[in-house]
Amino acid sequence: MAGFSANPFKLENASLRAGMSDRDEVARILSDAYAEGKLDDLEYQERLESALRIKLLGEVRPLVIDLGSPKHLLARREPPAVAVERIRAEKRSELRRAVTTWTGLALLFNVIYLVTALTGAGLHYYWPIWPMVGVGIWVVTALADARRPVSPKELERPRDD
Structure with a gap:
C-alpha cells in the first residue's frame, strides 16, 4: 500500500x-x-x-x-531519478546476459568444431561463425540499447515487481 x-x-x-x-x-x-x-x-x-x-x-x-x-x-510511482537508474541497471543486466550467452555458445561451438576437425573432418569450413553472428546480433542491439539515453516513454512503463 x-x-x-x-x-x-x-x-x-x-x-x-x-x-x-x-x-x-x-x-x-x-x-x-x-x-x-x-x-x-x-x-x-x-x-x-x-x-x-x-x-x-x-x-x-x-x-x-x-x-x-x-x-x-x-500504486506508487518511482521518482524519475530512481526510475532512470533502475532502467539503466536493467539495460546493463541485459547486456551482461547477452555477452555471457555469446561467450558460452562461442566456446561450445568452437570446441565442437575443433573436436570434429581433429577426428578427421579437417579444418575446412568454419561453421561456428554463423551461430556466433546470430547471437552477436543480440549483443550488438543490447550494447546499443545500453548506450542510448533513457527515453520518457521508458519512464512511463510500469514496474514489473
Whole structure:
C-alpha cells in the first residue's frame, strides 16, 4: 500500500486516524491528477486544502475516488531519478546476459568444431561463425540499447515487481 498507513478504500479503515504520511500521499495523488489534466486549478487547490485537513482515513476516498481505480491510486510511482537508474541497471543486466550467452555458445561451438576437425573432418569450413553472428546480433542491439539515453516513454512503463 503505497504511502498510506492503511488502505483508505477499505471500510474497516475509515475510522482510523490519518497521519502526515497519509496526507502527503493524498497530495501526491492529487498532484498526479492535476499534472495529467484531470483537475483544473481551482478544483486542485480545493482538494489539496481539504487533503491537508484530513483527520480520518475515511475522508480520503471522497477526495480521490473519481480520479482512478483504488488499485491505480494506491500504486506508487518511482521518482524519475530512481526510475532512470533502475532502467539503466536493467539495460546493463541485459547486456551482461547477452555477452555471457555469446561467450558460452562461442566456446561450445568452437570446441565442437575443433573436436570434429581433429577426428578427421579437417579444418575446412568454419561453421561456428554463423551461430556466433546470430547471437552477436543480440549483443550488438543490447550494447546499443545500453548506450542510448533513457527515453520518457521508458519512464512511463510500469514496474514489473
